[in-house]
Amino acid sequence: MTGGFSRQIVIGRLKAKPLLAGQLLCGLAAAALVVRQANGAGGDGAGEVLRAILFSNLLASAGIVAALLGFAAFFRAWRRRDAFIWHDGARLHRGASDSWPLPLIRDVVISKGEFGVSSLRLVVDDDSEVTRELVKLYLLADSPEAVRGGVMFAVAGLRGFPAGSAMN
Numbered sequence: 001m002t003g004g005f006s007r008q009i010v011i012g013r014l015k016a017k018p019l020l021a022g023q024l025l026c027g028l029a030a031a032a033l034v035v036r037q038a039n040g041a042g043g044d045g046a047g048e049v050l051r052a053i054l055f056s057n058l059l060a061s062a063g064i065v066a067a068l069l070g071f072a073a074f075f076r077a078w079r080r081r082d083a084f085i086w087h088d089g090a091r092l093h094r095g096a097s098d099s100w101p102l103p104l105i106r107d108v109v110i111s112k113g114e115f116g117v118s119s120l121r122l123v124v125d126d127d128s129e130v131t132r133e134l135v136k137l138y139l140l141a142d143s144p145e146a147v148r149g150g151v152m153f154a155v156a157g158l159r160g161f162p163a164g165s166a167m168n
Helices: 016-041 046-055 058-079 144-158 163-167
Strands: 009-012 085-087 091-094 098-101 105-112 118-124 132-136
Touching: 009 144, 016 046, 016 058, 046 058, 085 144, 105 144, 118 144, 132 144
Parallel strands: none
Antiparallel strands: 009 085, 085 091, 091 098, 105 118, 118 132
16 A cells, blocks of 8 residues: 555646547447447347347448447546646656656657647657657647646656756
């Protein structure tokens, strides 16, 4: 037991409305695909309806699975929206799944993805040429500069001297 003490320092939060809209759209898409799949087997019993949903059109069944996975991802992000980007003094965490050691973080940059959506990305010194996506900007409740400053302050504090205190 830790006695209820947590060293979780929140750096970035997410907006609730885009996450709820994502859940709603994924839920509606899954429901529409289920209704479309089950449309022909209405009076044949529950077993036949289930078989029609799962096996009649495999592309629609894959769409149902994708919509349900999207719903689950938006729901997990919605539950963690108040503490989505945080650190514990040793690692920077994004949500509940991804984390990076603070000493390996070199910078935080804003870049556009393949679809033109801007996001905050981490430059990590681990001998790879790719950056790691931290969060999409349209989901971020705080300003990107504040989140970048918080991450870089945590990294500088780990190295021995907080860079933010030298500025003023």
